[in-house]
Amino acid sequence: MGGWASAERRRALREQLVAWQRQHGRNDLPWQRPATPYRVWISEVMLQQTRVETVVPYFERFMGHYPQVADLARAELDDVLGLWAGLGYYARARNLHAAAQRIQIEWGGELPEELEALQALPGIGPSTAGAIRSLGHGLPAPILDGNVKRVLARIAGIEGWPGRSPVARELWALSAALVPEEDCRRFNQGLMDLGALVCTPREPACLLCPLASICTARATGTPEAYPTPRPARQRPRRPVRLLLIEHADTLLLERRPASGIWGGLWSLPECPPEQDPLTRAQALGAHCVPTGELPQRHHALTHFELVLQPMRLQWSAAATAVGEPGRQQDWFRPGQEALPGLPAPIRRILRDAGYPIEEGPRGP
Ligand code: SF4
Known part of the structure; x- marks a missing residue:
């Protein structure tokens, strides 16, 4: 984790990112109005492999039909798949439906707060669990979606393709080390927003970045070189x-x-x-x-x-x-x-x- 072991450096990063998020981040997405654990969960699952602009109408329609866990739990799977049609990766919809039924029975319709309990539900991996806990419940937890991987790899200059376990472990360790006790919701939202709006895959806007002065990738002059791309392969x-x-x-x-x-x-x-x-x-x-x-x-x-x-x-x-x-x-x-x-x-x-x-x- 290099220089990020220093508490002072981590504090500087958190403060700059949180201040930036408050002013420039995305604070008006449909799943933030209000950001309940259920709405955060649905949005996070929809956002896997799918762009925000595509997800918004699907999310609104989904919430219109299933405003609460109980509504989703008692829905027909066919109807859920029908609402999902066009979003792709249909296992996500089947898992949402199965998980809603378990949340209804095992948790009285409320998503649990603990990461382990969340990850025990179908289709909820470590980053989605972290997002539900931090963005939905407002409790401290690390996240590591695609945008966050890129931002962290650049800030700390982490080499290697994040699909490799040792690289992913290093990124998770950094994300966990950065988690603030207070206002983790805004901090994690800031990481995601920075990746979506400023620290983009191509031509990151380093001049506008609140973390420019502490970013390793920027100092190298070739921030786009991070994270290391996936090794080329041909799909059969x-x-x-x-x-x-x-x-x-x-x-x-x-x-x-x-x-x-x-x-x-x-x-x-x-x-x-x-x-x-x-x-x-x-x-x-x-x-x-x-x-x-x-x-x-x-x-x-x-x-x-x-x-x-x-x-x-x-x-x-x-x-x-x-x-x-x-x-x-x-x-x-x-x-x-x-x-x-x-x-x-x-x-x-x-x-x-x-x-x-x-x-x-x-x-x-
Ligand atoms: S300085 Fe550039 S590369 Fe570094 S985090 Fe900001 S936008 Fe990304």
Whole structure:
């Protein structure tokens, strides 16, 4: 932790950051009005991998439906996933729902204050737990989201990619050492705001930064070199054939299995690589004729890239088999009725096919 072992240096940093946050930070975000533990939790989970501007309308709508833990706990998972559609990484929504049910039963509907108890809940990692405790309960706790990692790596000149355990440990140790006993809410908010508004990944505005005089990265002249970027890697590609089966003005959709990509959401039926698309359509209950291919869509996930190849089929007659056991399929009228929650890439494919589907925010 280098020079940060000095209490005086840490105090100077806290004071400068808190004063800056009061004047220049973000104090009017929807989850700060009021900043309850529940609202902070929902916003933190939504903000994982997703930008503030995208999250705001989702957050407002979510709070409109589920203003309290109890409302979320008794909601249907399908409805929660529907509100989440377009934000991506749907495991987050499933975890929120499961955690709300446990908070209701185990904690009487109030989020616990202790980090350990928070982290025992589905989908709550160390940084989200720290944010709930500090921003929501107003109690001291360290945080380490993407913005904070960057700010701390620069201030202290911490080398190495933060995805590596020893580097992450060093950053956590620094975040913990900096936690003030008083006003931790504003201090942590200041760290996050500084990362979002001033100490940005590219071209940080060091001239406007309250920590410029004590920042190691700035002194090197190349602050952007921190934190060390993730070592380059190529995501493996996974081809997926999708069937767009049409009958009059209806379209066949099927619900994805609960686990895996887009778990529990509705989507176009998938055709395994070894199976003929017409045979697969028959297994779904439809004799079909092919009517053409739609443009390929690429969709990057954390560990691989999906190459989606949609194939257009026209229903010609009912097949003997009707549906597949254990799978839920149904016909929908896009444009004439509300569709269930669809993943963003599937919405784009339906638009490619000429259906009047609204452009949702980008997401997996
Ligand atoms: S001085 Fe520059 S690099 Fe250092 S914390 Fe401030 S904005 Fe970031």
